[in-house]
Amino acid sequence: MEGATEVHSLYDTVLILDFGSQYSHLITRRIREIGVYCELLPCTQKIDDLHFQPKGVIFSGSPYSISDKDAPHVDPKVFDLNVPILGICYGLQEISRNKGGKIGICERREYGRAQLRIIRHAEHPFVDKLFQGLDDTSEVWMSHGDHLDSAPEGFRVIGDTTTSAFAAVAHETAKTFGIQFHPEVTHSKDGKRILANFVLDICGCEANWTMASFIDKEIERIRNIVGPNGQVVGAVSGGVDSTVAAKLMKEAIGDRFHAILVDNGVMRYKECQNVKAILSDRLGINLDVVDASDLFLDRLVGVTDPEKKRKIIGNTFIEVFESEAARIDNETKQLGRGKIDFLLQGTLYPDVIESISFKGPSATIKTHHNVGGLLENMRLKLIEPLRELFKDEVRALGKLLQIDDELVWRHPFPGPGIAIRVLGEVTRTQVAIARAADHIYIEEIKNAGLYRQISQAYAALLPVRSVGVMGDKRTYEQVIALRAVESTDFMTADWFPMPYDVLKHISNRIINEVKGVNRVVYDVSSKPPSTIEWE
Numbered sequence: 001m002e003g004a005t006e007v008h009s010l011y012d013t014v015l016i017l018d019f020g021s022q023y024s025h026l027i028t029r030r031i032r033e034i035g036v037y038c039e040l041l042p043c044t045q046k047i048d049d050l051h052f053q054p055k056g057v058i059f060s061g062s063p064y065s066i067s068d069k070d071a072p073h074v075d076p077k078v079f080d081l082n083v084p085i086l087g088i089c090y091g092l093q094e095i096s097r098n099k100g101g102k103i104g105i106c107e108r109r110e111y112g113r114a115q116l117r118i119i120r121h122a123e124h125p126f127v128d129k130l131f132q133g134l135d136d137t138s139e140v141w142m143s144h145g146d147h148l149d150s151a152p153e154g155f156r157v158i159g160d161t162t163t164s165a166f167a168a169v170a171h172e173t174a175k176t177f178g179i180q181f182h183p184e185v186t187h188s189k190d191g192k193r194i195l196a197n198f199v200l201d202i203c204g205c206e207a208n209w210t211m212a213s214f215i216d217k218e219i220e221r222i223r224n225i226v227g228p229n230g231q232v233v234g235a236v237s238g239g240v241d242s243t244v245a246a247k248l249m250k251e252a253i254g255d256r257f258h259a260i261l262v263d264n265g266v267m268r269y270k271e272c273q274n275v276k277a278i279l280s281d282r283l284g285i286n287l288d289v290v291d292a293s294d295l296f297l298d299r300l301v302g303v304t305d306p307e308k309k310r311k312i313i314g315n316t317f318i319e320v321f322e323s324e325a326a327r328i329d330n331e332t333k334q335l336g337r338g339k340i341d342f343l344l345q346g347t348l349y350p351d352v353i354e355s356i357s358f359k360g361p362s363a364t365i366k367t368h369h370n371v372g373g374l375l376e377n378m379r380l381k382l383i384e385p386l387r388e389l390f391k392d393e394v395r396a397l398g399k400l401l402q403i404d405d406e407l408v409w410r411h412p413f414p415g416p417g418i419a420i421r422v423l424g425e426v427t428r429t430q431v432a433i434a435r436a437a438d439h440i441y442i443e444e445i446k447n448a449g450l451y452r453q454i455s456q457a458y459a460a461l462l463p464v465r466s467v468g469v470m471g472d473k474r475t476y477e478q479v480i481a482l483r484a485v486e487s488t489d490f491m492t493a494d495w496f497p498m499p500y501d502v503l504k505h506i507s508n509r510i511i512n513e514v515k516g517v518n519r520v521v522y523d524v525s526s527k528p529p530s531t532i533e534w535e
């Protein structure tokens with residue numbers, strides 16, 4: 001699917017070469033916010049293998065020191081692309097290394113805020129473009145132990161600080177810039193303006209990366225890939241990612257797209273009904289709800305290990321999904337349609353970045369199940385309309401596609417659902433208790449107007465018994481743990497400071513209304529060292 005159907009062939013694209021900095025994805029985010037499309041690739045990318053002509057290139061920072069033996073380096077051919085280059089921190093040092101500058105070790109590591117003094121050069125107006133529109137000084141964020149001892153031939157110093165004589169440099173003619181600070185973090189006050197100067201003015205990119213323009217182009221792209229007769233099948237959970245992907249697909253190919261929602265018996269209160277109502281009735285998506293709850297719950301009998309639960313649920317998902325795809329294939333044969341050739345997946349850009357990152361995929365803490373990802377030996381080809389988008393872009397897209405706020409702002413819900421929120425063995429009774437408590441909890445969070453402030457909330461059932469007293473009688477029942485977190489990327493999270501009066505009310509309702517529970521606790525652990533889900 002390379003060539004004219006790729007997003008980077010439809011937009012001016014900036015290439016970000018990742019040297020492994022913890023901020024690399026932030027550079028990508030900031031440039032997208034400016035309205036310019038960009039892609040992040042490992043710094044080891046061979047330029048001859050690049051499938052598109054970037055309008056400019058950015059080198060990220062890096063945890064390596066440029067003098068390390070195994071320090072990563074760019075393919076020098078990047079300098080022959082003849083497009084503007086901006087090096088950030090290690091990226092500046094890498095430019096300097098290629099162009100003959102000297103790099104040394106700082107006497108004192110520089111970490112934190114610094115005042116950048118801007119040095120202008122009236123005789124070389126081009127070098128001034130990076131800091132155009134800025135005052136004479138600017139607060140910037142530094143994080144480095146190496147620095148330039150001299151600028152390479154042909155470069156001018158365009159900014160310094162009291163400790164860095166070469167905090168910013170620019171080539172007199174070659175449109176190559178390097179900065180020692182990090183414009184991508186918000187602590188650099190003019191960071192976004194600097195990045196905008198680079199991508200808009202210096203690279204000449206058009207700021208046309210908006211979700212409104214993406215919709216039309218993506219629909220067109222899907223139509224080209226699928227063809228006039230092709231059919232697509234997709235697992236849809238009612239989560240924002242799969243819903244937005246499904247809606248795009250529906251706009252592109254109508255009822256040749258078949259969405260399948262699997263009731264695995266561990267969904268939330270009335271979830272399948274609600275999702276069906278919204279997706280079928282309101283969004284016009286061709287959706288089948290398959291009730292496989294008995295199959296899932298029977299297979300979970302006696303299983304207590306969280307990873308085993310995930311595996312059983314992941315595998316069963318595939319089985320159900322494959323047999324549904326075969327059924328649809330059969331049923332649509334009479335309509336004279338082609339076989340189903342494609343599988344829709346709601347993969348997002350962070351998943352892609354994670355798998356191509358220079359640092360490689362991170363250590364497995366939990367094997368998050370992913371329905372499509374496991375269908376390896378299927379003949380179906382993947383189609384991933386959200387592959388280039390971040391979650392907030394997906395939400396913006398969802399709004400434009402007129403998907404209800406209720407779905408667009410839904411907290412994420414894991415595929416294995418309540419099964420990993422009932423600790424220990426998953427039985428129908430235990431699921432019913434967790435589901436009822438969760439329903440009350442979420443309802444009250446919404447009533448208190450807190451749902452949007454919280455990134456994810458749920459109730460977990462702990463299979464331990466504690467003593468209580470109700471109506472003068474001794475009780476000996478289980479515990480509900482309430483979890484609520486704030487997070488931007490779900491890689492790290494802080495526990496949410498839930499107001500006491502809201503907690504009081506929720507606790508009261510759960511103990512009174514949910515049979516089998518006599519105690520409610522609130523989880524005050526952050527991630528790390530805890531995780532968001534209890535299992």
Ligand SMILES: Nc1ncnc2c1ncn2[C@@H]1O[C@H](COP(=O)(O)OP(=O)(O)OP(=O)(O)O)[C@@H](O)[C@H]1O
Nearest residue numbers: 235236237239240241242261262346371412413415
């Ligand atoms: N009950 C289900 N029925 C069908 N497909 C499902 C179900 N649960 C999960 N999936 C599939 O697994 C994928 C991954 O689930 P995941 O929870 O990560 O994403 P999501 O549900 O689309 O969005 P969110 O992260 O907001 O919940 C979904 O995109 C969907 O394709």
Ligand SMILES: O=c1[nH]c(=O)c2[nH+]cn([C@@H]3O[C@H](COP(=O)(O)O)[C@@H](O)[C@H]3O)c2[nH]1
Nearest residue numbers: 366367368369412414415416490531532533
């Ligand atoms: O589709 C999924 N299948 C899974 O097996 C799974 N486990 C965790 N999660 C979700 O991932 C995010 C981070 O969760 P953890 O901090 O618990 O790892 C949170 O949003 C979790 O809800 C899952 N999603």
Ligand SMILES: NC(=O)CC[C@H](N)C(=O)O
Nearest residue numbers: 061062089090144145146
């Ligand atoms: N943030 C960075 O890119 C740091 C680069 C390099 N490790 C240094 O200490 O200078």
Ligand SMILES: [Mg+2]
Nearest residue numbers: 237239413414
């Ligand atoms: Mg989900």
